[in-house]
Amino acid sequence: MTLLVVLDYAAVFVFALTGALVASRAQLDIVGFIFVASLTAVGGGTIRDIILNRDTVFWVSNPTYIGVAAAAAVAVFWTAHLLESRYRAILWLDACALAVAVPAGVAVALATDQPGGIVVIMGITTGCMGGLMRDVVCNEVPLVLKQGELYVTCALAGATAALIALALGASAPLSLLICAGVTFALRAGSLAFGWKLGVYKAYPPRQ
Template sequence: MFDAFATILDWLGIAVFATTGALVASRKQMDIFGFVLLGTVTGIGGGTIRDTLLGILPVFWVTNPAYLVVCVVVSSTTFFFAHVPQSRYRLLLWFDAIGLAVFAVTGAETALATGVDPIVAVGMGVVTATFGGILRDLLGGESPVVLRREIYVTAALAGAALFVGMSTAGTPREIALTSGVVSAAAIRFAAIRWNWSLPRYRPRPGRGMDELDP
């Protein structure tokens, strides 16, 4: 039951992130090959970096090319329908929030399955959830979302940490998985809706020479 549920979430994350990459391509008015490139990089980018760091070789999409097929199909389909939503940027944010939440948890679960320390598993969840979006934004000429003021990485960190904590405490994996996804998505949705952001560093005036200790 858990394997089926986790697999569904994994495929959902791939499809959703591929869609966000294609939506960025639509904002940049790229051709269909640009859609496929950004969609594929976004869909598999984070997981590729995760597997490489964990030493899982070959990476997941090499052993299962169906992931690539899904990215290509989703991206190509978006090419023909991206004009339908009135606000593609808003749609991009909501889809990205879903992909972020799913990948934060499935990435952490994949890492846990390799036997790494729980803290490392949380970090791998964050990597899986964010690096596909970073590559998407860089290739699309956008400011990476992780560098903006809004809460983004924090949502992935919260979802991955909750899942790992509940899993290591013996909570049934279906419950831990669902809780992690819902918590990450809720934080990111709230950040989008109410423009939440973490406090930023404020520069302070330096100390004058007369204030320094002799």
């Protein structure tokens, strides 16, 4: 099993957990849990593979990914009530998933010999689009669009850090590890310490 496959499986599983937890907040049935979990788990990777024109979308060539997402959804369906704060769990699981999915996107782009800018965009796409779909479908305010929230910024920083590490001579596995570390550190800091970006504030026009 290659490093890329491991990253994909890990991202699918953890993102599926977040999708199922959001489904629990929306009080969906078991089919709804599986749908939302699967959408969250494979959404970003699907868009990535379509944009890069890969031979087959990753979960189509290996449907086991959907099985992993469904298993995560069923597990959450029977255990979500045990969590004291499901929203807090969603935030931290999502941070972990982001830190896995961004390196997965970076790895796929590197494997297809994409230029640096595309590598960064694919890292962001893989890390952010599944969660965006999840929140929109479940009528939640998307985490990626919350005011000042460090989310896309974390993916951007992580993917860029991977490219810098490669340029400095680091191996591919080490650069992906650095990508994951930077992504998670920034996202965890925003959750634990309230780190935020400044937001645009409109001023009245001058008379």
